[in-house]
Amino acid sequence: MADSALAPLRHRVFAVLWTATVLGNIGTWMRDVGSGWLMTSLAPSPVMVALVQAAGTLPVFVLALPAGALADLLDRRKLLIAAQCSLGVVSLALALCTATRIMTPWLLLLLVLAGGVGAALAAPAWQSSVPEMVPRADLRAAVALNSMGVNVSRAIGPALGGLLVATLGVTATYLADAFSYVLVIAALLWWKRVAPEADGPRETLPGAMRAGLRYALHARGLQRVLLRAVVFFALGAAHWALLPLLARHALGGGPGLYGFMLAGIGAGAVGGALALPWLRERFGGAEGLMLAGALANAAAQAGLALAPTGGVAVVFCVLAGVAWIAVLTTLNAATQAVLPNWVRGRGLAVYLTVFSGAMALGSLSWGQVASWIGIGGALLAAAAGGTAAALLGRALPLPAGEEPLDPSRHWPDPHAAHAADHAHGPxxxxxxxxxxxxxxxxxxxxxxxxxxxxxxxxxxxxxxxxxxxxxxxxxxxxxxxxxxxxxxxxxxxxxxxxxxxxxxxxxxxxxxxxxxxxxxxxxxxxxx
CATH class of the missing domain: 3.30.70.100 (Alpha-Beta Plaits)
Structure with a gap:
């Protein structure tokens, strides 16, 4: 297993937290299936259904940078525990409002938005904790396993969510999600994290946020990753936003079909993650894998637009999952590789801001496009744009990420006749x-x-x-x-x-x- 995609699981802390996170994400996907399906009953317009995904991802766009700064300033374990507790409360509120039949479209969006706030606080802290759990040699594989874990949950959660919706109702998906957070919190309480010592004087939250933005504005390697990410995710958001409508209206299916389509994406992503070492070698490294993944994603979107039956659509969902994991892992690993430890949380937060912003705005845009030219037309337009962007992206290659980013500490301490106060400046x-x-x-x-x-x-x-x-x-x-x-x-x-x-x-x-x-x-x- 040492040279395989599963090598990071040798490290006990990573293995326990990864397993708990997978279980937590299964609950999240069950909740999301319930919310998406509930909105098709409360307000079945393309824009309102697309708003469910936008409401879940928009808080990450707005709050990722302060969340990343908090991940660099505070104890990440305690921050993660607080975030998981807040997410559990949101799921219980969703269950209560649905069971008592007081749920409305805008109340649903408000609670989905609150869940997005909790996710926004947790994401940078979790991702920036990974280098503490595995050695640098296993970091790329650990990033791939994190992405695979999301997609393992995507393969299981939507199918279970669809089954629960069809048998017990939407409320059951929310209660199952609330229980999953108990498991995640228990794993975080078990983790005895040793916080690294800070270099230099402690930063304030506003100062840390400014430092993170300044780093992103002047780190050219990170800028290339971000530009490639925003283009791909804005175009790739189309099938995520329109999948509930595709299942219900274009294909005439029920919650079971929607769940299996999402499960197909998850299954493809799991298989793609396990095959990533072979795929990366087959396509000549990260840049070749990025191109192949982006083209495959466009092909999957075109296939979904033209699929005559639910079974054919599920096949294209599997292709979309393979493509998505290839691109997502490549971009995430490239981001991790160009960030030093002192700004890792904030750098990942900027990446998450780009990801969530592109997904949220892309979801809204493709929902509106679908209302003009239909679901199939919107997916074909996204496929055409994705193909063009994949080919043009070769002009801006991803950074190799092989530079040594450990502190050199070669600067001597400055000489001062009198000790300078830290607040003195400029x-x-x-x-x-x-x-x-x-x-x-x-x-x-x-x-x-x-x-x-x-x-x-x-x-x-x-x-x-x-x-x-x-x-x-x-x-x-x-x-x-x-x-x-x-x-x-x-x-x-x-x-x-x-x-x-x-x-x-x-x-x-x-x-x-x-x-x-x-x-x-x-x-x-x-x-x-």
Missing amino acids: VAVQVEYRVAPERQAAFRRAIAPLGAIRRRDGATAWAVFTDTADPARVVEWFTLTDWAEHMRQHGRVTIADQAVQAAVNALHEGADPPRVTHLIGLAARLRV
Whole structure:
């Protein structure tokens, strides 16, 4: 099992929490089947049915960044327990309102929205905890197993949900979901997590959110992943949003067919996850797998649009599941691979924001398109767009994700005649180089990536100057909001960044290394 897709299950903590999460997600899918089917009875328009999915994913779009910051600042285990408790309360409220027949379309959407808030708080904390449970060598496989776990639950949950709806009613799906959270909470209470020590002064929530956004704005590898993700998920949302209507109206089926179509997607995803090592090798790595998955997803959407029977639709749902897991795992693993530990929760939160935003807006858009040109027409349009996007995406390849992102800790502590208060600022840092004028073109090329690194890790401004009186004197200058942020910057520099700095220093002339000067705003010093 060491070299297989199941290798992370050797690690006990990961295995227990993964199993509990699968059981919890089975309950969630049962709840979602109940909610989607209930809306087809309360308000059967395409837009209202699509709003059920949008309401579940929109909170992740809105709250993912603060949730990611909380995952980096707080004890992730305690945050997960609180989120699971809130989700259990929401499911009990859904059950009560449905059983007493006071449920309305807008009350259903409100409770689905509340469930989305709980999911938004939990998602970054769970995903950013995975590297604590497995060694780096097993991280990609663990990410794939997480995706597979979601789809194992998707293979089982919808079928059980459809069965419960058909036999015991929608209320039973909500009660089953509430019970599943008890299992997840028990596993989290069993986990004795040892929180890692923080590098540098503790961040505030607003500051941590700004740092996460700043990182995303200046980390080019992460930006490529996010752009590829938003295009795929906006187009891929079509069949997720329209599946209840496809089952009920286009194919004339009942909740059982809808459940089996979702189960087909889940079964395809499970099989695809187990075959991922072979598929990745077959298609030449992550980029080839991404292309194949996106094209297969478009083919599945076209097949669903033209499927004459429910059985044929289930077959295309299986293909959609294989395609979805291939793309989702590729994008998620690429995101994990380009994030250092200090910003992992926030970086994953930005990815989840893109994912959920694209899914929510895509769901609303495809619901509206279906009301104009029909369910089949909307799915064919999404398939055409997905095919074009998959082919054009080759121009923006995903990052390899092989850079060493552990802290280098090669910066010496700054020298100060008096101890600086962490709140003092702004802070300016000057680095003086000696570079002959004929070598300054090469120096500009070498130092350009360093500007993005400085901004990514905390700098609010960055520039490079030459001295008019001494053309060989080159000064790099960057500013930060306060001394605490600069001290945190010391802990954020990675081994990969050290290599960039070494390339710059190689063009510096003189026996002494570049001279570094730290400056604090005079007004801050006068307040001491």
